[in-house]
Amino acid sequence: MKRVAAVTLKGGPVDLKGRALKVGDEAPDFKLQDNGLGEVTLASSAGKTRIIATIPSLDTSVCAMETKRFNDEAKNLPNTEVLVVSMDLPFGAKRWCGAEGIETVKTLSAHRCTDFGNDYGVLISGGPLDRCFARAIFVVNPAGVLTYVEYVPEISEHPKYEAAIAAAKS
Numbered sequence: 378m379k380r381v382a383a384v385t386l387k388g389g390p391v392d393l394k395g396r397a398l399k400v401g402d403e404a405p406d407f408k409l410q411d412n413g414l415g416e417v418t419l420a421s422s423a424g425k426t427r428i429i430a431t432i433p434s435l436d437t438s439v440c441a442m443e444t445k446r447f448n449d450e451a452k453n454l455p456n457t458e459v460l461v462v463s464m465d466l467p468f469g470a471k472r473w474c475g476a477e478g479i480e481t482v483k484t485l486s487a488h489r490c491t492d493f494g495n496d497y498g499v500l501i502s503g504g505p506l507d508r509c510f511a512r513a514i515f516v517v518n519p520a521g522v523l524t525y526v527e528y529v530p531e532i533s534e535h536p537k538y539e540a541a542i543a544a545a546k547s
C-alpha cells in the first residue's frame with residue numbers, strides 16, 4: 378500500500394492513513410451523510426463529473442474560503458457536482474451553509490466512520506486534527522475514474538483551484 382505524499386500542518390508532519398490515490402485509479406465508493414441526514418454515495422451522482430474536496434472543517438478560514446470558491450465555480454461547470462467532505466456533523470454543515478449562502482456545492486459528512494478517509498488517503502491520525510481530513514481535491518469523470526488528484530502539501534494552504542477546475546472541464 379503506497380502512502381500519501383508528505384503532508385504538513387503549519388510545517389509539522391501529519392500522519393495520514395490509507396493509500397495514495399492517483400490519476401487513472403477508480404474512485405472508491407463511499408457512504409456519506411448530507412445536510413438533510415440522507416445517504417450519499419458515489420453512485421448518487423453517476424454520469425456526472427465530480428469534484429470531491431476534502432477539508433478539515435468548514436469552521437476554519439481556509440476551508441470556508443475553499444468551499445465558497447467551489448460554490449461560485451460550480452455554477453459554471455455543467456454536468457458537474459462538487460462535494461465538500463469533512464468530519465463536520467451534518468447539523469453544523471447545514472447551519473454553516475445557510476449562514477454563508479452555499480447552495481451549489483453539497484457538503485457531506487463522514488462522521489459515522491473513517492472508511493472514506495482511509496479509502497481516499499486523507500484521514501489524519503494523531504495530533505490536533507486527529508480524525509479530521511487533510512485538504513485534497515479529487516476529480517472523478519462520469520465513468521468513475523480519477524482524472525485529477527491533489528493532496529495539498531500544507532493543510533493550511535489552498536489547493537490549486539484552476540487545475541482542478543480545468544480537469545473537471547476536460
